[in-house]
Amino acid sequence: MPELILGSEMMQLIIALILVTTFMILGSKRLYSCVRAFSIQSLLLACVAGIVAYSTGKIDIYIVAFLTLIIKAAIIPYIFLYIIREIKVKKEVELYVNISPSLIIGGVLFVISYYLIKSIHILSELSSLSLSASMSLVSIGLFIMISRKKALMQMLGILIMENGLFLGAISLTYGMPLLVELGIFFDVLIGVLIMGILIFRINRTFESIDTDMLKTLVG
Amino acid sequence: MIEYLLLAPLLTSILCAFTKNRKQVETVSIAGSITTLGLGLVLVYKVFRYGPIVSWENSLFADAFSAYIVLIVSLVGFVASMYSIGYMGHEFNHGTMDIKKLRLYYILYHLFMFTMLLVGVTNNLGLWIAIEMTTLVSALLMILYSKKSSIEAAWKYMVICTVGITFALFGTILTYYAAVKILGETGDALNWTSLIAVADQFDPTIMKLAFIFILIGYGTKAGLAPMHTWLPDAHSEAPTPVSALLSGVLLNCAMYGIIRFYTIATASTGTAFTSNLLIIFGLLSLGIAVPFIILQEDYKRLLAYSSVEHMGIIAIGIGFGGTFGILGAILHMFNHAMTKSLMFFAVGNVLLKHETKKISKVSGIVKSMPVTGTMLILGGLAITGSPPFSIFISEFTILASGFSQGHIVSSVLLLLFIIIIFAGFFNHISNMAFGIPKPGIISGEMSRWTLGAMGILIVFVLILGIYIPTFFYDMLMQVVEIVR
Numbered sequence: 033m034p035e036l037i038l039g040s041e042m043m044q045l046i047i048a049l050i051l052v053t054t055f056m057i058l059g060s061k062r063l064y065s066c067v068r069a070f071s072i073q074s075l076l077l078a079c080v081a082g083i084v085a086y087s088t089g090k091i092d093i094y095i096v097a098f099l100t101l102i103i104k105a106a107i108i109p110y111i112f113l114y115i116i117r118e119i120k121v122k123k124e125v126e127l128y129v130n131i132s133p134s135l136i137i138g139g140v141l142f143v144i145s146y147y148l149i150k151s152i153h154i155l156s157e158l159s160s161l162s163l164s165a166s167m168s169l170v171s172i173g174l175f176i177m178i179s180r181k182k183a184l185m186q187m188l189g190i191l192i193m194e195n196g197l198f199l200g201a202i203s204l205t206y207g208m209p210l211l212v213e214l215g216i217f218f219d220v221l222i223g224v225l226i227m228g229i230l231i232f233r234i235n236r237t238f239e240s241i242d243t244d245m246l247k248t249l250v251g
Numbered sequence: 252m253i254e255y256l257l258l259a260p261l262l263t264s265i266l267c268a269f270t271k272n273r274k275q276v277e278t279v280s281i282a283g284s285i286t287t288l289g290l291g292l293v294l295v296y297k298v299f300r301y302g303p304i305v306s307w308e309n310s311l312f313a314d315a316f317s318a319y320i321v322l323i324v325s326l327v328g329f330v331a332s333m334y335s336i337g338y339m340g341h342e343f344n345h346g347t348m349d350i351k352k353l354r355l356y357y358i359l360y361h362l363f364m365f366t367m368l369l370v371g372v373t374n375n376l377g378l379w380i381a382i383e384m385t386t387l388v389s390a391l392l393m394i395l396y397s398k399k400s401s402i403e404a405a406w407k408y409m410v411i412c413t414v415g416i417t418f419a420l421f422g423t424i425l426t427y428y429a430a431v432k433i434l435g436e437t438g439d440a441l442n443w444t445s446l447i448a449v450a451d452q453f454d455p456t457i458m459k460l461a462f463i464f465i466l467i468g469y470g471t472k473a474g475l476a477p478m479h480t481w482l483p484d485a486h487s488e489a490p491t492p493v494s495a496l497l498s499g500v501l502l503n504c505a506m507y508g509i510i511r512f513y514t515i516a517t518a519s520t521g522t523a524f525t526s527n528l529l530i531i532f533g534l535l536s537l538g539i540a541v542p543f544i545i546l547q548e549d550y551k552r553l554l555a556y557s558s559v560e561h562m563g564i565i566a567i568g569i570g571f572g573g574t575f576g577i578l579g580a581i582l583h584m585f586n587h588a589m590t591k592s593l594m595f596f597a598v599g600n601v602l603l604k605h606e607t608k609k610i611s612k613v614s615g616i617v618k619s620m621p622v623t624g625t626m627l628i629l630g631g632l633a634i635t636g637s638p639p640f641s642i643f644i645s646e647f648t649i650l651a652s653g654f655s656q657g658h659i660v661s662s663v664l665l666l667l668f669i670i671i672i673f674a675g676f677f678n679h680i681s682n683m684a685f686g687i688p689k690p691g692i693i694s695g696e697m698s699r700w701t702l703g704a705m706g707i708l709i710v711f712v713l714i715l716g717i718y719i720p721t722f723f724y725d726m727l728m729q730v731v732e733i734v735r
Contacts, residue, residue, distance in 0.1 A: 152456065170421070174414065186410055193417045201424045205431050208424065209441055211310060215380035216420070219387070226387050227409060233394055233402050246403040249484040 043083060047165045050076045050199065051142065054172050054192065058138045061125050063184065067112045070188060074104035077195055084206055092210040093202075099217050100198070108191065108224050115184065115228055119235045126242070129179040137175060142168040162203035169196025183234055183241040187227045194220055252304055253311040253372050256294055256321070257365060259287040260328075264361035267354060273343060276350075277336050280357045284332035287364060291325030294318060299726055305374065309442060312374025315729035319581070320371035320507050323588045327499045328364045330704045334596050335360065335492040337700035341603050342490075347396070356395055356490070363388045363496065370504040375441050378508050379416065379423050382472060385501055386412045393489045404481075404488035411481040412472055419468025419508070425461035426515065429453040443511065450518035462516040462525055466509060466532065473505035475532045475566060476539040479559045483543070486558065487551035487608065491599030494551065498558040498595060499588035506565055506584065513569060514734055522572060529570030530661050536563030537668040545675035549608045550598050553679055554591065557634060560672055561587045561642075567665055568649040569734070573656055577731045579648030586641040586715060590633045593708040597627040600697040601683065610679050615688035620696050624684050626705045631680035633712050635673040641715035 053073035057066045081097035116123070127134065145167035149160050170193045177189030201208055208216075231241055238245040263283025270276040298304060298318035305312050313321065339356060342348045348356070366388055369381040386409065393405040427441055433449045471478035486494050509529075517525045540560040547553040561583065568580025600623040605613050617624030633640035646669060653662035688694070696702060714720075719727075 152460075170417070177410070177414070183406065190410070190413050190417070193414065197417060197420050197424065200421065201427075204424060204428045208427055209377075212375065212377040212380065212441060215377055219380055219383040222387050223383070223409075223413060226390060230390070230394065230402065230406050230409060233397065234406060237397065237399050237402050243406075246406055249400060249403055249407075249488070 040083075043080065044161065046076050046079050046083075047162050047199070050080075050195075051165055051168065054169055055135065055138055057176065057188070057192065058134050058172065059131055061131065063116055063121070063123050063125060063182075064113075066125065066185070066188060067109050067116075070112075070191065071105050071109040073192070073195060074100060074108075077198055078105060080199065081202055084202055088206060090206070092213075093206060095210065096202075096213050099214075103217055103221055104191075104195070107221065111224055111228055112184065112188070115231055119232065119241065121182070121184070121235075121241060125185060126181040127179060128181060134175075134179060137179075138168075138172050141171040141175060145171055159203050163200055166196045166200030166203065169193065169199060181242045181244060183227075183231050183243055186243065187224065187231070190227075191220070191224070252290075252294055252297065253306050253313055256287070256290040257311075257368055257372070259283060259290055260361040260364040260368065263287070264358050264365065267357040267361065270354060272350060273340070273353060276354050276357050277340070280332055280361070281336065283361055284329045284364070287368075288325045288329040291321050291368075295322050295726075299722075299729060303444075305444075309444075310374055310377075311372050312443065313372050314443075314733055315726065316507070316511075316733045317371045319585075319726065319730050320504065321368060323503055323585055324364065324367045324371060324500050327496060327588050327592050328367070330592060330707050331492045331495050332360065333700050333707075334495070334599070334704035337698035337702075337704070338492055338599055338603065339490070340698060340700070352395055356392070359388055359392045359395075360493070363392060363493075367496075367500055367504050370507065374443055377441060378511070379420055382419070382469070382505060382508060383413070383416050385504065386416065386472070389485075389489070389493065389497060389501065392493045393485060395490060396488075398488075400484075401488040404484035408481045408485040411478070415468050415471025415478060417468070418464045418471075422461045422464030422466075422468055422512070425457050425464065426453075426512070429457045429461065429519075446515055447518070450515045453515075453519040455520045458516045458519040459524055462512060462520065462528070465512045465516075466528055469505045469508040469512075470532060473502050473509060473566075474536070474559050474562050476536040476559060476563070479536065479539070482559060483552045483555040486555035487549060491551075491595055491602060494554075494599075495592040495595035498554065499592040502558060502562055503584045503588060506562060509566075510569055510580075510734055526570045526572055529566045530658070533563040533566035533570060534661060534664055534668075536560065536566070537665065537672070541668055541671055541675070544672055544679075547679065548610055550601070550610050550613070550679065550683065551595075551608050553610070553676065554594050554598065557594075557672070557676060558587075558591060560668075561591070561634075564646060564649060564665070564669075567653070567661065568645075571649060571653045571656060571658055571661075572735075573652050574731055574735070575648050575652035576656070577734050578727055579645045579652060581727055581730050581734070582648065582715075582719075583642070583645035586645050586712070587634075589708050589711040589715075590630060590640070590642055593626060593705055593712060594630040594634055596701060596705050596708070597623050597630055600701055601627070603697055604692060605689070610683060612689065613683045614686035615692075616684045619688040619692050619694045622696055622702050622705070626709060627680060628684050629709060629712070631677055631684075633716070635676050636669055637673065639713075639716045641712050644716060644719070 056069040078101040085093035146164040149164040173192030295318045303314040366384040390409045474482040543556045636646045
């Protein structure tokens with residue numbers, strides 16, 4: 033039964049779209065479009081949770097889907113936009129690794145994740161698809177963190193990783209117990225707020241949010 | 252019982268927000284931390300006397316190991332809150348902080364205590380949530396000083412630890428997946444109590460993967476190399492009482508997470524896999540700490556790297572396993588917490604007086620501040636594992652267990668690293684402690700609060716080095732039973 037839900041074509045389509053949004057973030061030079069793509073990605077995640085909730089009929093998962101929609105697709109992107117507006121940051125992403133190599137690396141990471149997850153034989157064919165999508169989100173999120181200069185993009189990278197884990201959790205186990213899920217949402221939200229505060233501080237102290245500036249503490 | 256313990260720091264934190272001046276906020280803070288310590292001791296007593304406590308529909312839980320963590324957190328938390336009065340008071344008098352910042356400091360301080368206690372008493376893999384909360388609160392404590400370097404440190408800390416903790420979450424999800432297969436989808440499938448009962452039936456492949464992610468994830472937070480890069484920055488840039496909490500207590504909390512998972516994973520994968528990983532990461536941590544300690548120029552960073560070293564030793568102790576390996580590691584957690592806090596308090600006083608963190612710009616502490624200087628030397632001897640101090644006992648226990656169980660190569664390496672670090676570390680300490688005080692330094696101690704705090708800690712360092720009281724030994728053995 034569980035396999036049926038995850039294997040449904042609807043689900044496959046959504047997971048594919050989630051991957052597309054990740055590559056949109058990788059391939060974008062503008063901060064706004066990155067935030068928009070992230071918001072769409074979270075919306076799609078909420079859909080995944082919604083479908084799982086619908087097919088299992090569990091209220092817990094409905095709540096999780098709803099929270100994903102509110103917190104990740106609306107509130108967090110709003111916080112991003114607020115920060116971008118308030119600190120009047122240049123609207124460009126600024127990269128260490130250019131767009132086209134970034135996209136290629138993203139593709140490679142996806143292929144690696146796919147074969148890595150496939151090699152775990154205990155997983156069924158179908159949940160391994162969503163799990164490999166989850167793995168690629170985690171690894172691409174990590175790559176975004178190290179290949180982009182702006183502190184804002186590091187924050188976005190962490191959130192993409194978190195989305196990847198959410199996808200993994202929901203496809204492996206239909207999400208964790210509600211109390212734990214709520215705790216994770218709470219932490220993510222507070223984490224974003226505190227990183228926001230830090231970014232304001234960085235901007236005020238260094239008059240820039242390039243992480244290039246943050247390289248004095250060594251040894 | 253557990254809820255009262257958690258409520259105490261939370262209430263203190265809220266009360267601090269309503270205080271008007273320095274006197275009030277300090278009174279509230281010290282009263283709060285005494286209450287927390289008192290409740291913590293009651294909890295410890297109850298658990299060791301009458302067995303595990305469960306409350307709040309199974310979501311809070313304290314067995315001997317949790318109680319042990321609660322003991323460390325509340326004890327160091329209390330002492331550091333004493334020290335805070337002296338240290339932060341000095342900063343306040345010198346205009347580094349205004350009343351708003353001072354109040355914020357104490358609010359966050361008790362919130363930080365709350366999150367660390369929560370790590371100990373969560374009956375659940377949701378431990379993750381509590382550990383992430385500690386990161387969030389302590390990052391805010393770090394940026395109290397709006398210096399460039401503290402903001403840089405806080406940002407690194409936040410980013411690296413959040414990424415690390417994300418991996419730990421993945422490990423947690425995998426463990427849950429393994430558990431759901433056996434237990435079915437109940438809310439209980441994440442609870443220690445239900446997990447440990449069926450852990451031997453978990454799929455070993457999944458548990459291996461899970462343990463790797465957990466070790467990397469919580470290992471980042473525990474400062475195991477090579478994920479330790481944030482640690483020296485964070486621990487040196489935080490206000491000194493917070494540095495003591497970060498090094499002495501928070502690292503232990505993350506270690507606690509690793510050890511809990513170690514127990515579950517070992518039941519399924521067998522000892523060899525988990526132990527070897529712990530030994531490898533442990534030795535790596537010591538090895539990386541060596542050059543940084545020898546060539547260090549900043550005394551707070553020196554202590555931070557020494558924390559990397561000691562977390563490595565704890566990991567190795569658990570990795571050696573057996574009753575004595577684990578006993579040594581568990582005891583080491585306590586000893587390191589006490590000694591490292593003592594050291595941070597001592598160098599905190601040095602920092603207040605000299606206003607520099609450079610080792611080369613400090614000398615003659617014994618002359619200018621006799622008590623602090625003595626503490627610095629005693630603490631320096633203790634932290635590097637010389638007899639007759641407490642850390643010697645735990646390091647010796649770990650080494651003995653390593654040799655007796657045939658981990659010859661790793662034990663020899665461990666011994667070698669400890670000896671080199673002793674030489675390197677104590678060289679720096681003696682340069683600071685002896686000699687003629689730098690010109691312009693006025694002799695005299697810092698506030699009595701700071702001396703009192705160090706006085707309490709040195710008692711533990713000295714007594715546990717000579718003899719372990721029976722009740723404490725019984726406590727340790729109960730913890731060992733749980734971990735094994």
